[in-house]
Amino acid sequence: DVVLTQTPSTLSATIGQSVSISCRSSQSLLDSAGNTYLYWYLQRPGQSPQLLIYLVSNLGSGVPNRFSGSGSGTDFTLKISGVEAEDLGVYYCMQATHAPWTFGGGTKLELK
Amino acid sequence: QVQLEESGPGLMQPSETLSLTCTVSGFSLTSNGVGWVRQPLGKGLVWMGTIWAGGSTNYNSAVQSRLSISRDTSKSQVFLKMNSLQPEDTGTYYCARHGWEQGMDAWGQGASVTVSS
Numbered sequence: 001d002v003v004l005t006q007t008p009s010t011l012s013a014t015i016g017q018s019v020s021i022s023c024r025s026s027q028s029l030l031d032s033a034g035n036t037y038l039y040w041y042l043q044r045p046g047q048s049p050q051l052l053i054y055l056v057s058n059l060g061s062g063v064p065n066r067f068s069g070s071g072s073g074t075d076f077t078l079k080i081s082g083v084e085a086e087d088l089g090v091y092y093c094m095q096a097t098h099a100p101w102t103f104g105g106g107t108k109l110e111l112k
Numbered sequence: 113q114v115q116l117e118e119s120g121p122g123l124m125q126p127s128e129t130l131s132l133t134c135t136v137s138g139f140s141l142t143s144n145g146v147g148w149v150r151q152p153l154g155k156g157l158v159w160m161g162t163i164w165a166g167g168s169t170n171y172n173s174a175v176q177s178r179l180s181i182s183r184d185t186s187k188s189q190v191f192l193k194m195n196s197l198q199p200e201d202t203g204t205y206y207c208a209r210h211g212w213e214q215g216m217d218a219w220g221q222g223a224s225v226t227v228s229s
Binding site: 054 | 156172
């Protein structure tokens, strides 16, 4: 199975600070058709996960544009440009290029 | 709007079969897939399986021998059945609308399942 390694595991930030989360894959997520099935989700405390980014860099419906995704192959990044209080929670990357689909271990974003 | 709601028993005995129902609204099961994701208490997310718009299924190999996902499109319901439950199957089970490109873009609130004797 593809292993996704997220760093850091915990991230402390102040409101307004810009932060980045890394997601590294044990295999390239580029498929033979040229697609890269890499997603980002946020799970706020006590809530269900919600989609932030699909296909590496596409913003989910209703997601604020302070979120952005980038990367290719095995290295991917989620950036939050100006953290807001509602952004606190656990962030997960997920790949769907190789079955079974797998999630990273999560990055907890907390207030400093 | 798009909604998903999981339902099922909260407490199960080891070796029993778990049956969960995901009732959806705001979209059609013949145009969208539905996936199931498990989250052990305090831990991360694990994809379990998906039933696609055409009715085909994909399962996580770790649970494939015990898991079955089916649907009733007339009732807008998706079913998860997993046999031979063990305490390590304890957790919250989420269903989510699952598109091949857009990923899991809408989630239910989750159903908590405890496996204990």
